[in-house]
Amino acid sequence: MNAKPVATENAAPADKPRVRDRILDAACDLFYRHGIRAVGVDAIANEAGTNKMSFYRSFPSKDDLVAEYLTDQEREYWARWDETIAPYAGDARRQVEALVASDIDLAWLRAKAIEGCKCKTSRGCALGNAAVEIPEDNDRLGDIVHRYKTEIRRRLRKLAREMGASDPDALGDALMLLREGGYYTRLTFPNNTGPISAIVKAARALIDAHLE
Amino acid sequence: MNAKPVATENAAPADKPRVRDRILDAACDLFYRHGIRAVGVDAIANEAGTNKMSFYRSFPSKDDLVAEYLTDQEREYWARWDETIAPYAGDARRQVEALVASDIDLAWLRAKAIEGCKCKTSRGCALGNAAVEIPEDNDRLGDIVHRYKTEIRRRLRKLAREMGASDPDALGDALMLLREGGYYTRLTFPNNTGPISAIVKAARALIDAHLE
DNA sequence: AACGTTAGTTACCGGTCAGTAACATTGTGG
DNA sequence: CCACAATGTTACTGACCGGTAACTAACGTT
Secondary structure, eight states: OOOOOSSSOSSSSSSOOSHHHHHHHHHHHHHHHHOSTTOOHHHHHHHTTSOHHHHHHHOSSHHHHHHHHHHHHHHHHHHHHHHHHGGGTTOHHHHHHHHHHHHTOOHHHHHHHHTTOOOSSOOOOHHHHHHHHSOTTOHHHHHHHHHHHHHHHHHHHHHHHHTTOSSHHHHHHHHHHHHHHHHHHHTTSOTTSSGGGGHHHHHHHHHHHTOO | OOOOOSSSOSSSSSSOOSHHHHHHHHHHHHHHHHOSTTOOHHHHHHHTTSOHHHHHHHOSSHHHHHHHHHHHHHHHHHHHHHHHHGGGTTOHHHHHHHHHHHHTOOHHHHHHHHTTOOOSSOOOOHHHHHHHHSOTTOHHHHHHHHHHHHHHHHHHHHHHHHTTOSSHHHHHHHHHHHHHHHHHHHTTSOTTSSGGGGHHHHHHHHHHHTOO
8 A cells, every 4th residue: 555665766765866966066066166156057057968957957046056066065175174184183283284284285186186076276165265256145155154164263263272272262263364365365376386385384383372 | 730739638637537437436346345247337337327338438348347446456455555564664573463453454444435435344355356256267357366466475475584584485475374364254254253353463473483 | 558757858038248339418628 | 609529328239147838758667
């Protein structure tokens, strides 16, 4: 009677068939490389090997896709964060230094290239760049970015506290400024040709200054 | 015979009557507040109290207006830079500290509001934000931003050298990262609610660390 | 064989984009 | 008064935007 064992079981093992994923992948690539406003849904669908109609069968609107793009990038950043600090568990200072060093590490960019991203050079923080393009009345997207940046701030302050800084909030914020500045200037100075090349030394100096 | 004394002398004392200036003013305001791609020439012309046709009589294309917007903002930034460091001529450290302090000084924002800018909150660096929106093949606009950021870098490194830093290039770059990070995070954290509140203390610590 | 799901195709909607043509209206200077 | 230049007005082009309708082809399940 109520047999229906799993319902659409092998075509979509968990939730989505595969067109949706192709679209999201293409969107992540195009949005990151060219910006959100510069990429239309037609271009995304085309890049995904499908068409606009199939796009709107998977996403109610472009904004929904953008929201998913942002949360996707956020997930990716946190995964990278965790794997960066994992080897130095218990040593907050080493963890921060690893995070800062990863900002000028182009190896993981190559890793991203392998898994499909066609970026020849990093364009910094996807969420931060999105903040430039998101209109101020769009709370839905704006909040995603705000929550993300707030979490970065929280984590860096926490690490500063763990390493026994005299003013952990100030140290955490200072480290955040360095990293954000690195992302920002990456847009203008490709790879490590800009001021980001000094980020590791600067972070060490800041940490030292906050440890009496 | 060849009398023609000055030709269009009092309506345009130097070069332009006044529609052009109104358009440029409106463009600076709208571009800064909403981004370049988000603002069409119709909206600019309308805000300037004129129409699209008069716009294209003053500017060959939107890109030309954008270029002028960017160079205009750059001029404004350098004027602000010079007036900020002027009181501390000869004392490079004080000059840098004044520059950094001006990043969290909302007074000059109010000054801008008086002279016509309707921004209720700063949206950071106009040139840096433009870098997010400028397509990578647009060298004309990209170069404007690149030259501007390069000049910032040069000036900060020079100031670091003047204050006798052990590694002036590294200190200059570190200071630049702090400031750029401040501009970047301003987009997400209005006014001084973000990590930029720690920028003065961070800059002092960095300078101290570089002075043996 | 009948069915529902997933996907591709084509054509279209209203709106906005950058940019232009042709014409009417000012105002100022000689 | 006339000429000329600057400005305003209306209407338009062609392209693209986000979004939708209607139809068709492939597929697995029962």
